[in-house]
Amino acid sequence: MTATWMGALPMEQSLLRQLIAFAKAGNAEAFERIIVLNERMVLRVAQRLLLNAEDAQDAAQEVFLRLHRNLKRFDECKDLGAWLYRMTVNICRDRLRRSKPHMQLDLVADSLTASGRNPEETVEAAQQYSLVLAALAGLTPREREAIVLRDLEGNSTEEVAAILGSSETTVRSQLSTGRAKMRTALLAQTRKSK
Amino acid sequence: MSRHPEEQSLALYAGEDLHGPERRAIEQHLLACAQCRESVVEFRDVRSYVLASLAGPCGKDLKAVRQGVMERLPIRQPRRFFWIAAATSFTCLLLIFVASGRHPAKQVMKPIASSHKLSVVPAPSAIPAIAQNRAPKRRPRRTGLLNVELIAQADRTPVIRMNTYDPNVVILWASSERNEQ
Numbered sequence: 001m002t003a004t005w006m007g008a009l010p011m012e013q014s015l016l017r018q019l020i021a022f023a024k025a026g027n028a029e030a031f032e033r034i035i036v037l038n039e040r041m042v043l044r045v046a047q048r049l050l051l052n053a054e055d056a057q058d059a060a061q062e063v064f065l066r067l068h069r070n071l072k073r074f075d076e077c078k079d080l081g082a083w084l085y086r087m088t089v090n091i092c093r094d095r096l097r098r099s100k101p102h103m104q105l106d107l108v109a110d111s112l113t114a115s116g117r118n119p120e121e122t123v124e125a126a127q128q129y130s131l132v133l134a135a136l137a138g139l140t141p142r143e144r145e146a147i148v149l150r151d152l153e154g155n156s157t158e159e160v161a162a163i164l165g166s167s168e169t170t171v172r173s174q175l176s177t178g179r180a181k182m183r184t185a186l187l188a189q190t191r192k193s194k
Numbered sequence: 195m196s197r198h199p200e201e202q203s204l205a206l207y208a209g210e211d212l213h214g215p216e217r218r219a220i221e222q223h224l225l226a227c228a229q230c231r232e233s234v235v236e237f238r239d240v241r242s243y244v245l246a247s248l249a250g251p252c253g254k255d256l257k258a259v260r261q262g263v264m265e266r267l268p269i270r271q272p273r274r275f276f277w278i279a280a281a282t283s284f285t286c287l288l289l290i291f292v293a294s295g296r297h298p299a300k301q302v303m304k305p306i307a308s309s310h311k312l313s314v315v316p317a318p319s320a321i322p323a324i325a326q327n328r329a330p331k332r333r334p335r336r337t338g339l340l341n342v343e344l345i346a347q348a349d350r351t352p353v354i355r356m357n358t359y360d361p362n363v364v365i366l367w368a369s370s371e372r373n374e375q
Contacts, residue, residue: 035263043256044251061263064263068263129248151209152245172206173202176202180202183205183236187240
């Protein structure tokens with residue numbers, strides 16, 4: 001069975017196509033269902049690219065509003081996942097361009113505290129989380145895009161190149177530099193904490 | 195031992211992003227170099243660490259996104275044309291209904307022969323049979339033709355009288371040819 005973007009199975013893809021067709025006809029419930037199916041991926045990517053919870057929520061909303069605006073022109077045979085990735089990256093780029101030079105690292109994962117951990121584990125998880133966010137913040141926006149889409153989202157280099165609108169060679173270059181920076185930052189931080 | 199590959203190449207190798215001869219060259223090197231093997235392991239550990247540390251968005255945030263989108267979706271504006279058309283149609287229907295109640299549809303009989311022509315007939319008061327029924331009566335519930343009768347007098351134009359269920363409405367049809375039936 002061949003998996004497509006986001007690891008979605010063909011059956012899910014056909015369901016998605018039907019939902020898109022209904023949403024095109026003006027069915028708001030179908031559009032809400034499309035949001036439900038994709039909101040986690042869109043918000044996750046936006047959070048990791050922007051490193052700011054509020055901005056990420058706004059960006060995710062903007063992605064779906066643009067989808068709604070472009071729904072009539074959207075070909076349901078095309079991959080919605082790829083379109084959403086591309087749109088999320090573009091909107092996050094715009095927001096980063098407009099935002100202040102020093103980004104706020106205010107992503108607080110409620111799930112860290114709500115997953116039944118004891119207080120010590122919670123503190124440790126929160127520290128890990130902030131270390132990773134700091135390491136991601138040390139990357140350039142392009143490197144972060146490549147790392148998020150390839151290493152965290154699990155897309156292939158070819159797919160990442162298609163999303164970012166660049167060549168595979170460029171993506172490999174961004175990946176290698178980004179991974180090296182992440183490794184240096186995280187190893188330094190973990191050694192410090194020890 | 196061959197020269198150490200660059201850190202970037204090891205990063206790509208660790209992430210399965212190298213193929214072909216480049217990959218084979220690094221594999222060959224790693225067989226003999228513990229330092230580079232350690233680097234590759236570190237790259238992979240960092241990736242696992244990042245994946246494990248980054249929690250996905252929580253349900254509250256997801257709900258906020260969904261609600262925000264649904265609230266900001268443009269609501270379809272009611273079409274002004276539709277309401278104008280609906281109001282006009284309703285008014286027309288109302289007028290037709292009122293008008294049909296006051297003036298039931300008249301049924302016109304086809305002439306028996308092509309020579310029949312409509313002619314001006316005397317006022318109803320001139321015909322005794324008609325004059326009797328001149329007093330306004332209550333409007334009936336039913337509408338339409340009640341009966342048809344022929345009023346033929348020796349010195350007058352024969353008239354076909356069509357009584358309707360409404361006593362106020364009587365249709366008279368006269369022929370210009372006196373001797374025709």
